[in-house]
Amino acid sequence: MPTDPVPTHPTPTGSVPTDTAPTDPAMSVGESGEDAVLSVILEELGDLRSAATDLAALTLAPGDDAAVLELTDDGAPARIVLTTDTLSQDQDFRPSWWAQQDQGAAMGRAVGLKAAAQNLSDLNAMAATPVALLVSLTLPESTALDWVRGFYRGLAEAVRREGAEHCRIAGGDLGSGPGVSVTLTAVGRLPAGRAPLVRTGARPGDQLAVSGPLGAAGAGLALLEAGHPCDSAELARLRDAQIAPAPQLTTGAQALAAGATAGMDLSDGLLRDAGRIARASAVRVRLDEDALNHQAAALLPAAAALGLTPAEARAQTLRWVAAGGEDYELLASFPAEAALPEGFLKVGEILEPGSDADGAREVVLTGAIDDQGWDSLRRR
């Protein structure tokens, strides 16, 4: 997504005295001060910031310099899994995607859900169990307190989902800056004796599969950028896949149980991420265009809503599936004879490595799609 100049958040009209009740949702964080923001956060998190679970206990309540996380000693070396991701306003979400009246709590909730999705999906892709999230939130001074409330509500919602029940919010940092920037760090555990699911084990002959249909987030982004009202359940589903994703968080463990040889989170588009599996495993990947076209057909309502011709729609829906990104599904390879876990869809197979002399590419696919996913830094 191109970077636009930073829009400023709307500031409340009229003058608000600084001693107004700190939880007045119409106040900005700049007007209400840090303590009021912290009160809102503590209120929203409830016992998610302190209660012990079967796997971990925060042995020191938030409010000190750092969180102390005590891992239950199960007789094996404790292993933790760590990941961090940032969402930036105008890069990963745009205020213009929400109606003016929804740019407070509703937008905050969506950003919280998406930030959690990014990080928890990374842990899922390692077959790790999330045990803690740390949050660093940079906000323009004009940000509505209700945005913060919505954000933490979204986080809380995300960690109550299946697969994240053991996850606690272990603390964080608050600061101000020119645009909203949210960095989450997720900590996961691997059960004793479970190896993580990594990218390096794909073998020639393996099946390549995804944990669910692709392209919804890409189609949703196109609808949002076009300003489409998404006034049907189907279009709203695609929009929500972009603004408030809800990834499955048990597919990593399911894949491992089914014999997966390699796996990773699909966040930058199938073509780009399949290339990463290929490089990490020193193999090539062949994607099955028929399988992708089958998935693409489900996105034709979005193409129609955008007024594309049938030919344009076929190309665009295939591009959403193959290069759209942000689907947060698992991409995994399985032995040829393995039964895929329920809900998984085969998208291709693993080939022997090629050589530069062949002009062999890491990802083989016939057709008209760009062979690039999303490079978050390259200009376009």
Place this chain on the structure above:
Amino acid sequence: MPTDPVPTHPTPTGSVPTDTAPTDPAMSVGESGEDAVLSVILEELGDLRSAATDLAALTLAPGDDAAVLELTDDGAPARIVLTTDTLSQDQDFRPSWWAQQDQGAAMGRAVGLKAAAQNLSDLNAMAATPVALLVSLTLPESTALDWVRGFYRGLAEAVRREGAEHCRIAGGDLGSGPGVSVTLTAVGRLPAGRAPLVRTGARPGDQLAVSGPLGAAGAGLALLEAGHPCDSAELARLRDAQIAPAPQLTTGAQALAAGATAGMDLSDGLLRDAGRIARASAVRVRLDEDALNHQAAALLPAAAALGLTPAEARAQTLRWVAAGGEDYELLASFPAEAALPEGFLKVGEILEPGSDADGAREVVLTGAIDDQGWDSLRRR
């Protein structure tokens, strides 16, 4: 610090083809693409991203969805300590603090040092041993590749210091945004049987001490904002305390060994942070103005360089000491009879709690200083 509009980084003049050698330091990250940025990072980190230490081993090399950190089993439940902090351009540092030619590697290094200082100092304040840092870096597309190189060089430098030898860089995230934003997450361990140093244990009669003289970072900020050239060793030391701090990382463990009853990182100014100890421990704090004035006298060269009158200089240097912030020293309470660790300076004592009916304040100090440190979100 007030938030200014985001300045854009200078872009190189002339047109640079996108297939230029990826490590050309004059190229921007936008021009060179993510892989080139990753190459620079890997190059700068060397074995800091992979080699095992006595305390921890990264059992999976960076490049997968998340890092796997295996904690050596020492027969006790493994405890990890987690903290995260963000630095934002124009909020925590300004490009104008560096000459044009130093806004690449030199500025990047300083930001890396400061980001590490913030996080490692938080772990030190818990008496924890740093074992891993995660990095999330948001950069304008025009950021020079050399800035990134300098940044990771600064990080590497920070974790090679005494107290951080066991720390590895465990992975991270790269993205683009309108201004530079850096979020670090630090993971620490507590040796078996060592309780963390927390804020809640200060008792009436305890001494209150800091791990070194305060106010250098505040004085440095004033010099930078005034555009002073800092052309003496003394003034350069104050400037560097602000732009590239090098906190002591063994003072937390030293304080604990000396019997400290409470402790915390001094990042928001003595007055504000002493109030936090007071609230957490349900006591009051009396600061010794003579002790603070003694520390303030060391900052008079900065006041003179800024052209302050003697009366202004006395007030301003005391304000730097008491409310300047960003000193990254340890603030700790000790039993009245305890010998303070070497280098620690007594700044006051712990009093019985007061009551609202007394009009009692949490922090008692006579004199003309504002009773506020730095509230990172409140408008001023």
